[in-house]
Amino acid sequence: MVRVQVPATTANLGPGFDCLGLALKLYNTVEMVRLHAGLSIEVHGEGAQEIARDQTNVVYRAAMRLFNQVGFAPGGLRIRLINNIPVARGLGSSASAITGGLIAANIIAGGRLTQKELLTLAAAIEGHPDNVAPALFGGIVVTSAVEGEVRYARIDPPSGLKAAVAIPEFKLSTRMAREVLPQQVSMQDAVFNLGRVALLVTALCRGDLGLLTGVMEDRLHQPYRASLVPGMKKVLAAARLAGARGVCLSGAGPTLIAFADTNLELIARAMKDTFTQNGVPARAMVLEPSPIGARALEIKT
Numbered sequence: 001m002v003r004v005q006v007p008a009t010t011a012n013l014g015p016g017f018d019c020l021g022l023a024l025k026l027y028n029t030v031e032m033v034r035l036h037a038g039l040s041i042e043v044h045g046e047g048a049q050e051i052a053r054d055q056t057n058v059v060y061r062a063a064m065r066l067f068n069q070v071g072f073a074p075g076g077l078r079i080r081l082i083n084n085i086p087v088a089r090g091l092g093s094s095a096s097a098i099t100g101g102l103i104a105a106n107i108i109a110g111g112r113l114t115q116k117e118l119l120t121l122a123a124a125i126e127g128h129p130d131n132v133a134p135a136l137f138g139g140i141v142v143t144s145a146v147e148g149e150v151r152y153a154r155i156d157p158p159s160g161l162k163a164a165v166a167i168p169e170f171k172l173s174t175r176m177a178r179e180v181l182p183q184q185v186s187m188q189d190a191v192f193n194l195g196r197v198a199l200l201v202t203a204l205c206r207g208d209l210g211l212l213t214g215v216m217e218d219r220l221h222q223p224y225r226a227s228l229v230p231g232m233k234k235v236l237a238a239a240r241l242a243g244a245r246g247v248c249l250s251g252a253g254p255t256l257i258a259f260a261d262t263n264l265e266l267i268a269r270a271m272k273d274t275f276t277q278n279g280v281p282a283r284a285m286v287l288e289p290s291p292i293g294a295r296a297l298e299i300k301t
Ligand SMILES: Nc1ncnc2c1ncn2[C@@H]1O[C@H](COP(=O)(O)OP(=O)(O)OP(=O)(O)O)[C@@H](O)[C@H]1O
Pocket: 009, 011, 028, 047, 051, 052, 057, 058, 059, 081, 083, 086, 087, 088, 089, 090, 091, 092, 093, 094, 095, 097, 131, 172, 173, 174, 175, 250, 251, 252, 253
């Protein structure tokens, strides 16, 4: 039996579309047991009513991709999922499922893939690397496809940095939130994001929270997604007014996230209340960055 813990993640951090992500202290657990034959899947917590319990389950599919790649036949599998990460809300639930499935399967198969190979496989399954990288490595991770491989650099989260998240009750699949994006963007918008993402990464590397202010704005994805998240602009403005240093859509949404080092509870309440005033029931949480990524909590042979 292998038990793996995987953090939630928030991707993009505003201007870092598809290339920046941060792990959060909110964890799912994947337990995997090798059987002689068959498949049994149990799901507890978030998504228990809707997550597939057959061969289409994302954790199972990720595990089988790894077993096939390394040439290992597991026989059957029993999988138990204990979920704390809300599903299809922009907090990396699919990345946690993929990463948890891969890590557990890799341990069962004898640890044949390296961390780098796990990242390449996870990014191929997810379609982009910005959630799976921090899910694997923890902290903040910058990723980019360079010469055919996923290049990555990990940054320790600045001390004192915390996040207030407002999570609407409705779901928004990443697939749908990507369908509204344009095929082309203007040079002006590209340059707007380039400067901000460079400043944002510099601020995070230096732990300079003052430099975060204003540099989490985006013109490549958020303006197109605003129509999918009622009240988005007002909630982000309320978070800023309550003292947040940086605010943005979390991943593909609909969760909105605000970063600050003080007044987190106040910011979270302002965000939730503004969603409510705009007819969107939501819950709010204050989360710390998770410096650790996916890891095995228990291995029994
Ligand atoms: N714990 C889980 N176990 C198995 N499958 C899961 C689990 N959590 C999520 N999924 C799968 O991932 C899908 C949601 O993925 P999607 O990319 O749309 O949202 P997200 O990953 O929560 O958001 P984002 O990528 O914006 O952070 C679910 O519909 C389900 O198929």
